Amino acid sequence: MDMEKFGELMKAKEPGPWPEFEGIRYPPAPPFREKGVEKALQDILHFQSRESDLLICTYPKSGTHWIFEIINMLLRNKTELDTQCKVSTMIEFISDFTVLDKLESPRLLNSHCLFNYLPKKHIENGCKIIHMIRNPKDVCVSLYYQFKKHPFVDFKGSWDDFFEIWMSDKGFYGSWYNYEKEMEKAEKLYPGMILTCYYEKMKKDSTTEIKRLADFLGIQCTESTLKDIAYATSFQNMQQHNMHKLDSSKELDGKGFIYRKGEIGDWKNHFTVAQNERFEEQYTERFKDSTYKLTFE
Numbered sequence: 001m002d003m004e005k006f007g008e009l010m011k012a013k014e015p016g017p018w019p020e021f022e023g024i025r026y027p028p029a030p031p032f033r034e035k036g037v038e039k040a041l042q043d044i045l046h047f048q049s050r051e052s053d054l055l056i057c058t059y060p061k062s063g064t065h066w067i068f069e070i071i072n073m074l075l076r077n078k079t080e081l082d083t084q085c086k087v088s089t090m091i092e093f094i095s096d097f098t099v100l101d102k103l104e105s106p107r108l109l110n111s112h113c114l115f116n117y118l119p120k121k122h123i124e125n126g127c128k129i130i131h132m133i134r135n136p137k138d139v140c141v142s143l144y145y146q147f148k149k150h151p152f153v154d155f156k157g158s159w160d161d162f163f164e165i166w167m168s169d170k171g172f173y174g175s176w177y178n179y180e181k182e183m184e185k186a187e188k189l190y191p192g193m194i195l196t197c198y199y200e201k202m203k204k205d206s207t208t209e210i211k212r213l214a215d216f217l218g219i220q221c222t223e224s225t226l227k228d229i230a231y232a233t234s235f236q237n238m239q240q241h242n243m244h245k246l247d248s249s250k251e252l253d254g255k256g257f258i259y260r261k262g263e264i265g266d267w268k269n270h271f272t273v274a275q276n277e278r279f280e281e282q283y284t285e286r287f288k289d290s291t292y293k294l295t296f297e
């Protein structure tokens with residue numbers, strides 16, 4: 001599916017209720033609506049992976065579109081942005097997996113599902129996973145704009161309302177803490193299978209991080225190609241090239257939610273002092289044992 005077609009599909013869908021399974025809310029994407037969450041997740045578990053498949057795993061709003069473009073460029077040895085939308089290979093948004101059969105190897109797939117719901121065969125085959133993590137305060141703000149503007153999501157609340165949704169783990173795909181802790185556990189269980197990239201490091205020193213990615217994927221890349229990829233996937237370039245095609249929400253106010261700001265620290269423009277204190281308390285308590293070290297500015 002190219003980006004224009006995906007934009008049309010988004011516009012055509014009415015917002016729906018938020019499907020829930022085992023206490024976790026999911027976005028009202030077609031498979032979750034059509035099959036129900038339990039069946040849709042079972043289908044993902046039994047997805048027929050190829051040994052060459054690569055899987056990008058992220059909690060929503062952690063920079064999935066960004067890393068998708070970077071890896072795509074590394075794999076295809078090019079420095080132009082793709083005409084395919086990353087959602088076209090997002091497993092849980094695909095009702096009929098046969099559309100993925102037509103893709104040439106290596107396929108670049110992506111998902112926000114918890115580690116335990118990823119395709120079993122991918123894990124059994126020891127296939128590579130690229131995990132992108134971002135500081136949860138900026139994820140929370142970014143998700144707020146997605147809730148406000150996504151044509152699938154029926155949310156008319158304020159920032160304060162959304163903050164409470166986040167604090168009670170009622171955003172999509174469950175709590176950020178749970179998602180990241182499961183990923184961290186998997187990283188230890190399957191050494192060498194998962195590469196974790198930090199949004200903030202990618203932002204501050206893209207070329208070095210892209211090189212780390214290339215090494216993980218076993219791709220040779222010259223210094224000049226690395227720089228070209230960093231330039232092509234910079235926020236400004238991706239926003240300019242992709243937003244008008246992909247981000248149908250921009251029609252609401254001229255700005256979209258997928259290429260919104262692309263900055264570190266936008267949380268400071270949203271969190272009140274009291275909200276920040278509550279967030280810090282929860283973060284310290286729930287993430288104290290984590291080896292993931294996040295930066296917030």
Ligand code: A3P
Binds near residue numbers: 059064066233258259
């Ligand atoms: P903001 O809402 O903070 O701007 P995802 O792709 O996982 O949905 O994540 C979307 C977030 O990544 C948005 O954050 C978006 O602006 C940011 N993003 C997208 N492309 C980016 C890029 N090239 N560089 C930096 N951030 C990017």
